[in-house]
Amino acid sequence: MQPEEWPFSRIAGFDVLNARPLGGGLSNRCWQLVLHSSTSSDSHAVWRPVSPASQAFGVDRQQEYQLLSAIQPCPFAPHPIAETPAGILVEWIAGEVCTHSPSPAVMMALQAKIHRLPLPGWRLAVRQRAEQYLAAISPEDNGEELASVCAHYFSHIPQSGFPDTCCHHDLGFYNLIQRPGGELAVIDWEYAAAGDPMLDLALTVQANQLEVVTAAQHYCRYQGGDPELVSEAVQQWLPWCDFLAMLWYYAGANLWQDDTYRIEAKALLAKLAVA
Known part of the structure; x- marks a missing residue:
């Protein structure tokens, strides 16, 4: 999937201003997004989709979102943003x-x-x-x-x-x-x-x-x-x-x-x- 094939202009209530596929993540194809909301400033997030590959490898996005929500005070894990049937949005962590x-x-x-x-x-x-x-x-x-x-x-x-x-x-x-x-x-x-x-x-x-x-x-x-x-x-x-x-x-x-x-x-x- 090429960057221009990103399919959504809106996701989980956010406008998607920009999307680029991330390398790695062999169980899935994740994307770095720039999101816009009328109630907050633009933010960077990671889209972690439900896909045939994630399902074949036993990945449950709902459970992943539940865990990140449960450990949200943890300073070394990304914060969850939104959950949808098609995947989850989590915080983009800046760094190397x-x-x-x-x-x-x-x-x-x-x-x-x-x-x-x-x-x-x-x-x-x-x-x-x-x-x-x-x-x-x-x-x-x-x-x-x-x-x-x-x-x-x-x-x-x-x-x-x-x-x-x-x-x-x-x-x-x-x-x-x-x-x-x-x-x-x-x-x-x-x-x-x-x-x-x-x-x-x-x-x-x-x-x-x-x-x-x-x-x-x-x-x-x-x-x-x-x-x-x-x-x-x-x-x-x-x-x-x-x-x-x-x-x-x-x-x-x-x-x-x-x-x-x-x-x-x-x-x-x-x-x-x-x-």
Whole structure:
């Protein structure tokens, strides 16, 4: 979709003065908008749509809006603006997208803050999410090797024993904005849900290429707990992170007809098949 194909002159009661598609956001095509209202000055916002891709990846915009509304006092998350059946409007956060991971101490301080947010009323069930991705995969990719790997992982779901927390489930540096004053903000809460904090931590470790023991030590400084137990739980979840990523890439290859996703998926399948 090209910028000139933006379809709405008005949305959620606002006049749309300008619209440009945003890069990234692989589960969807988001847009940066300039909005005008008769009751306030012009403002910048992000349009996060409901789309076939977002639905295939288990993204629920209504839940995303509910979570952002529940944590609205939080200084590091975008404020919600409006909700419609077609998508949601959230605050545009000015700043620079991080191009590399902050230090483990900074990342784990942020991770701990997220885990202390109010618990959402819905939970990420990893098997259900994996099956959702699997349903979006092309039949040509769904061969015996993939079926064997799926059978193994579906029968080996880690149980860390840690109580559920609010989890972002995609806390990579690419979802961090450094504001002009230097503070970090976290965007793309579409996968956020209640869940096992050790899975969330494992996803963060993987996305930012952190060393597990170091990350666990910093995490426990801010959140409490035994670094050794945290390290063990994260290690148990890391193969499942690869498993979910593999299914996500296969689904993406089918949804967008893009072989670069299939290449990533096949590399992960080869890794998991010999694990």
